[in-house]
Amino acid sequence: MFQSNRHEHASGFIEFRTESLTGIRTRICPERVKRGIGVPDIPEYSEEGCPFCPEKVCQVTPVFPDGSRLKVGDSITFPNLYPFAHYHTVTVMSGEHVVRRFTYDLIHNALSGQIRAMKDQSGYVSINWNYLPSAGASLPHPHLQGLCDAVPDTLLMKYLRGSLEYYNEHNQSWWNYLKESESQTERCLKGTDLFWYAHHVPVGEKEIRCILPATTVSDFQASVSLFSEDLIRILEFYQDMGHGAWNMSIFFATDDEREYFSAFATLVARINPNPLSTSDTAFMEKLHLEPVILTLPEDLGNIWRNCNGNQ
Ligand SMILES: [Zn+2]
Known part of the structure; x- marks a missing residue:
């Protein structure tokens, strides 16, 4: 599956790995974990100007060509206003700004919305999630993004x-x-x-x-x-x-x-x-x-x- 090569040093080791199928390389340095990952510091979001809040989402987000947005449970799916793929959709999973524990319904509804929005596209589809700003999320409300390219x-x-x-x-x-x-x-x-x-x-x-x-x-x-x-x-x-x-x-x-x-x-x-x-x-x-x-x-x-x- 992979080749590995361990380099010992004074305070531990570095393990260099290469995946056989893809040639992808990585290096693993467990000592660095001692630097810490920090404690969760979830930002407080203001409701002002948030386009994904329930009262705004149906006014300010784009619609599909038939004029609709797709609702599954509490989730709502629509085209991305700022796409970076040929076809790019967003699913807002919850009306809440911050979700600390994800339930089955929350996850299942949002993924089902993505599947329905993406299944008729021809090309390479992915369903993606950045959770919290440090992972790249630019807006509050957990949300999924569906991409499709040729x-x-x-x-x-x-x-x-x-x-x-x-x-x-x-x-x-x-x-x-x-x-x-x-x-x-x-x-x-x-x-x-x-x-x-x-x-x-x-x-x-x-x-x-x-x-x-x-x-x-x-x-x-x-x-x-x-x-x-x-x-x-x-x-x-x-x-x-x-x-x-x-x-x-x-x-x-x-x-x-x-x-x-x-x-x-x-x-x-x-x-x-x-x-x-x-x-x-x-x-x-x-x-x-x-x-x-x-x-x-x-x-x-x-x-x-x-x-x-x-x-
Ligand atoms: Zn909001």
């Missing part, structure tokens, strides 16, 4: 290319091999409905992935209930470890890639909002395109087992 984004492209090469060479899906292989390791997060594991070459802190029984966003309808139940547990796991902010992306492909690609979700924990705007992303991530991670994925698996009765 060409896959950089990360998805690496997995699509790698998966096709692997399939041609081995006549089986890399994703099945991944599940088989990861389920034998301490990175596997057992006790969930779908397959979740701490990713072996993390691109972000405490990266956790779910391999979905799906390829396209339409397929996702069949497993969105199980996914929502699992996701609540993963978010509580992050919160129990002190992380109040995160990014999530769920990547889908097209019917043409069904034989060799599985849709997958990935989550990374982000630094908590803090008064100095200290960032967890610096020259290594932004300019070298090489993440520096604090937590070994194997340690994350162990914390999960400790929190979930040693499964």
Whole structure:
């Protein structure tokens, strides 16, 4: 699955890892965790001028071509006013500015809204979430963003290319091999409905992935209930470890890639909002395109087992 190379130094070690399929590289430096992630400092938002508050959202946000916005439970989905994809939608999950514990309904309604808004698009769809300003959220109210473009984004492209090469060479899906292989390791997060594991070459802190029984966003309808139940547990796991902010992306492909690609979700924990705007992303991530991670994925698996009765 990956190559690793550990460099010992006076106060600990750095582990360099490279994922075999994609060539993606990362470096893991557990000693740096002692610098701390900060305590959650969720900002107080004013209601003034907030376009996602219930009384405003239907007046100031764009509508779909038929003049509608899509409501599922308390969630509301509409086109993004400032798109950065050919098709870009927003789902406001809640009328509340701040949600501290996410319920099944909140997650399931919002994901269902995204699926309905994205399923008829042709191209590469992703469903994404920045939670809290330190994770990139620019407005209050937790909200998801659906993107669709004709060409896959950089990360998805690496997995699509790698998966096709692997399939041609081995006549089986890399994703099945991944599940088989990861389920034998301490990175596997057992006790969930779908397959979740701490990713072996993390691109972000405490990266956790779910391999979905799906390829396209339409397929996702069949497993969105199980996914929502699992996701609540993963978010509580992050919160129990002190992380109040995160990014999530769920990547889908097209019917043409069904034989060799599985849709997958990935989550990374982000630094908590803090008064100095200290960032967890610096020259290594932004300019070298090489993440520096604090937590070994194997340690994350162990914390999960400790929190979930040693499964
Ligand atoms: Zn608001």
